[in-house]
Amino acid sequence: MDRYVIAGEKPLYGTVTISGGKNAAVAIIPATILVSGSCIIENIPKIRDVIQLFDILKKMGASVDYLDETTVKIDTTGISSPIATFEEVRKMRASYYLIGALLGRFGKAKVNLPGGCDFGNRPIDQHIKGFEALGATVSVEHGVVNAASDSLRGDTVYMDVRSVGATINIMLAAVLTKGTTIIENAGKEPHIVDTANFLNMMGAKIKGAGTDVIKIEGVTKLIGKTYTIIPDQIEAGTYMVAAAAAGGRVKVENIIPKHMETIAAKLEECGVYVEEGDDYIIISRDNNVKLKKTNIKTLPYPGFPTDMQPQMAAMLSTAEGTSIITEGVWDNRFRYIDELRRMGASADVDGRVCVIKGVKKLMGAEVTACDLRAGVAMVIAGLCAEGITTVVETDHIERGYENLVEKLTGLGASIKKVSDSDSKQTFTEKAIG
Ligand code: EPU
Secondary structure (H helix, E strand, O other), X not given: OOEEEEEOOOOEEEEEEOOEOHHHHHHHHHHHHHOEOEEEEEOOOOOHHHHHHHHHHHHHOOEEEEEEOOEEEEEOOOOOOOEEOOHHXXXXXXXXXXXXXXXXXXXXXXXXXXXXXXXXXXXXXXXXXXXHHOOOEEEEEOOEEEEEOOOOXXXXXXXXXXXXXXXXXXXXXXXXXXXXXEEEOOOOOHHHHHHHHHHHHOOOEEEXXXXXXXXXXXXXXXXXXXXXXXXXXXXXXXXXXXXHHHOEEEEEEOOOHHHHHHHHHHHHHOOOEEEEOOOEEEEEEOOOOOOEOOEEEEOOOOOEOHHHHHHHHHHHOOOEOEEEEEOOOOOOOOOOHHHHHHOOOEEEEEOOEEEEEOOOOOEOOEEEOOOHHHHHHHHHHHHHOEOEEEEEOOHHHHOOOOOHHHHHHHOOOEEEEEOOOOOHHHHHHHHHO
């Protein structure tokens, strides 16, 4: 198992370039199943979830070729069966998009139930409700989702819960389906809009993505073209919070500032200087000035993103005063607080509410990356803490962050990736050095 060893209390300075959006990429890659011929996707992030999805597509018969570091040519013509029941599918959350895409292309799909980060109950009832509204019969047996229809047709779906995954999945199932599909109470996240833009570029007729109501007029064919994935909102937010927490001055570039508004506003509330440009944000904080407390409630977009909640908790653990974080999306997204406590944070969780009393300092400790965002929150805590922090189970982090260690090192952080075969002592010394 790999781990990150961090020597904390070093402010961050410099520029970090943000990669393509994970949650857009993991939707757009399965969406290529609906496209005839090959499409070229630019700004592909180099992260495990993406590599795993490419492996899944290849196993199903698609060809996937890297044209350069971030550009991939995908041709799914060779996929001849709507079945994806192998192990890799079960391991990742975004594999649920295979259901919508295969259903849209073949009129049937047989896909392993998805896995992903453990935040408690992660149902897919709204996805199923959408497929059924389009005329599919759906059953879940022995961990496999079976969806099939002789003839799908557009209809109106009212989503009881505003779900990113269900919104995208219903779009995928509907683009090649006869008639008009309307999704009411749709999710509005940037990656939903990006997926709709990708499909429209290939010839789909989707209107209203980014609003409460999405209207999809079925077309007969999508033709492969070139598309560029949007920058990763959460990766950008993570570096913004890292700079705010550790202090220093960091330019976060290749971003869409509009996507960063709620995060930037919260940082300003905490006394952080934020300067916005066309495609960048500069974050700066003098280490002699303490961060101020704030309250956060996570909500679907344009609310404060749940995927930034753990990073904010790490930052607020040394802010002056008591901050309250209310998790408005997931049932159980505070498991990492125990890890933060190991570093000296004073935080109490009651259901979906976490109360954080700012302490003077965090202390380095060995902590676990419970999941992707919780893991990167431990890295942020380590950047601020006195002494050495070791983050274990970093596989979770690499699912969604491209070159995290290299990017932080470029900003002046002391962070090393260490494998079991390496000597912990040597790397700890190097980290301090
Ligand atoms: N929900 C239902 N029924 C459903 C689907 C969702 O009740 O059929 C509930 C969930 O239990 C949750 C809420 O609706 O309480 C929102 O879930 P959503 O479907 O929006 O989440 P998701 O599509 O599974 C995506 C991201 C997550 C992110 C959430 C919320 C991807 C691959 N994943 O998950 O990202 O937390 O939206 O914004 O896009 C991450 O990147 O670290 C991550 C976990």
